Amino acid sequence: MLLTEEKIKELATKANDIRMSIIEMLVEAGSGHTAGPLGMADIFTLFYFHILRHDPKNPFLEERDRVVLSNGHICPVLYATMAHAGYFPVEELKTLRKFGTRLQGHPHREYLPYIETSSGPLGCGLSQAVGMALADKMNKKDKDRFIYCFMSDGELDEGNTWEAIMLAGKNKLRNLIAIVDRNNIQIEGFTEDVMPLEPLQSKWRAFNWHVIEVSGHDFRALNEVVEEAQAIYEKPTVIIAHTIPGKGVREFERNYKWHGKAPNKEEGKMALNELRALRF
């Protein structure tokens, strides 16, 4: 879909708002993951405000595109984006991880039915997306919508992920598009130290996927590669999106120590000031 200069500006502002919401909710919760959600804010913004076929006022619309979040720990970005898109009040974000909340520490469909799957334990989102695409193929609906799976690079360590990659290649699932958050970090360090993933492109290609690499912060480039993925007819596509973990707050950027912790009040204030200065 055409992306005008004006729309890009609008998306950048929205992504900034979403990053601020992420910081606010994490500070309020006192725990949770910071780097991943900030790093994926641009991609989630582009999808929920430009690419996805969805209707926040009619969340169970049959023809909607399906979004599977595999690495459930980055759910603050999912929740914040959904709230800003109108699925539920932005004010509710402050309930993250609190007793009785719909916004569980890791997504649970029973509490928040607008999400397609519960997730947290890594490595099983892609295979659920594969199952959705297989069902669409059986029902001859694979030309009507796309199944998007957002996943992390760290969870490529999981065997289940590669089982899913193999099956998707076998079945030539044309409406399946995986987006890997290639931020190079996982809990204990850099991915290439913990468990090297490279050469990542050729691995996916060897499993019969169409592979594209892109910057995860360039709206125009991202939009173009999603269009390319949608146009690939004979195989599933993976978009390896290079993101900066902690993007938007210098102190958090590229630092794996921010993978699994939340900012305290002071750090949150600093982060919000920095993000506010970036407002367009």
Add this chain to the structure above:
Amino acid sequence: MLNPNLKLNPKIFNSDVEQVPIRKGFGQGLLKAGEINKNVVGLCADLTESTQMNFFADKFPERFVQVGVAEQNLITVASGMAAMGKIPFCSSYAVFSPGRNWEQIRTTITFNDRPVKIVGSHSGISVGPDGGTHQALEDIALMRVMPNIDVISPCDAIEAKKATLALVRTGKPAYLRLAREKTPIITTEETPFNIDQAEIYWIPDMGLAQAGIIVTGGLLYKAILAAKELEVEGIKTKVMNLSSIKPIDVKAIVSLAKECKAIVTVEEHQIAGGMGSAVAEVLAQNFPVPIEFIGIRDLFGQSGTPDELVEHYGMGKNSIKEAVRKVLARKV
């Protein structure tokens, strides 16, 4: 005598009683389920024929997914298909599924509330010559401990067929436990089957029973033989088929305990965490009576013929009779 109200197999005590693998009933049931409901799909991890999913796969190739030797994917892909309205049946050997993929079942099926049916064939010690690696003796415990899943272990092929068809309609996750070996046919097409209802298959010729024998799976046949011999020896028993371990028929179990005040449980599974444990949980809370457990006593299996192994691990007819005498001696 056999409960006359249940229309059980009248030839059950003949030496040439018909014997059919329990898994075959699943195969026939799934084929029929496929004919009745177009949303039923089958997924298998390279064991289509030995889990008897081949009948379905041959008839409905477009609704069958071969995932290869990948049991974690088997379950998680099924979860995704269920999200789109399908009713997936996933078959493999019980050791691999639900053995290898327990956490995937928890996260993507039960926690996620997707109506996926996990079919574990080749359960129990009677897998025989394949040896201990392939004898699933822990699967009931693994599944029944999880919220939001039914656990069904049919006693013969006919009941397995009925269970398969019943599971299509429940709208929730289920584990269906099957066995490989030929097992005597105990029930008939007319025998009632309801997921949450246990039935008494053997009753005393007259008067009250002195002990209740609760069985799940194919050992039910041996328990009925034991009950018949005990009756001749003057010990009156009732034998219950507890094919639905979860949901469990609390009312029927408590009522049996109230009548007999002594219970023996029989299963091809570890005693720890299995059907007997589930019965003990019910009785400890509602009507405590002495219980003897027939099952595997914290051991792994080994190679042998099914009969040799059932005898060796103390689960045969004579062991059941012995357990009844033991529990009667403990009766207060």
